[in-house]
Amino acid sequence: MTTHRLLAGKVVIATHNQGKLREMRDLLGPYGIELVSAGELGLPEPVEDGMMFSENAAIKAVAATKASGLPALSDDSGICIDALDGAPGLFSANWAGPGKDFAPALARVQVELSKRDATTPDKRRAHFVSALVIAWPDGHQELFEGRVFGEIVDAPRGLGGFGYDPIFRPDGHAKTFGEMTTHEKHGIPEDGSAGLSHRARAFHELAAACLRKPS
Template sequence: MPRHLTGKVVIATHNPGKLREMQELLAPFGVEAVSAGELGLPVPEENGYMFSENAAIKAHAAAKATGLPALSDDSGLCVDALDGAPGLFTANWAGPNKDFPGAMARVERELQKRGVTAEGNRKAHFVSALVIAWPDGHEELFEGRVFGQVVWPPRGTQGFGYDPMFQPEGLDKTFGEISSEEKHGIDWSKPEPEALSHRARAFVRLAASCLRRI
């Protein structure tokens, strides 16, 4: 049975950009969010083989450490011509210093090695797996995807990570060129709320199951 999330939740991340997005998504539901980074929690080893497995590892670790429900996102960029890379290693490509400009340049280098030009197969998609875990071990999983293409050079300074090189289907702008409201804003007035980003699409499913608007 799905559980409702109320009160306080730990966002199992040390990524300030990801924390900011999750706090904005949770705001309409009156849920207080604090990050694993703010609490000084260690980063668990992410040794899963799927986004959902890594999200669960982080969520359960934070829930166990704090005695609070914990929400974790594991997400990544999957480029068709690179056989789905960087995929699970999306963050790893940026290295320990979180050099995402360098990571985006690596994506482009790998495409060039395979002969993929600006007019070639640059299809890609972002995946987000959201897991809520409770201290007693119960968990809920929700996933979202957004399809589009990678562009070069990167455009825009909004967002974080690979956003400046990802252009979603139906838009002529990258995630780096649109506001946070455009990227993950959700029109809750609709019977079936719509969202643009992968994380927001996963969150719509999470909200339908586990949250109540205030």
């Protein structure tokens, strides 16, 4: 049985991605935690050579906690497209190139789908994955994962979110993630149920295990 540890005080968000950082700040806002990013601390980005999202998340969290001496929270996430045999998957960020310009990545998705004659919604199934890892300086780690399923639309829609959000429409919704507000995408419902996005769903599990709201 896993013994969960309370996350409190000052925490490093192990990312240099501003979009991801904004979402993590929104999610952690109600819990009274002081946040600083790896980018703000000038920490180097470790080589992510894991074979799973959870492994890459752990690599980043462990590197950040060792460098800072603080608990670190890391997310590794990506989009997996059925017709592309799960690609881009772990390499979702790589498709955007060193400049992290996702416009060519979005175009590449459409080209690759066309090559495989994936032109109808049933052939454009996809899901986002988020793996959240908390690492403490003493070596303790905890992992939480979330997924959301949907389809790839035929052209980018919306300017919200980041990454592949403009081409992903989650099941049961008319809007892409790019067309949704921040609250629509990853807001935590008042009834305490999980939010919509993969990151919100992973965070829901993390919050239940490791976070407490200030009284």
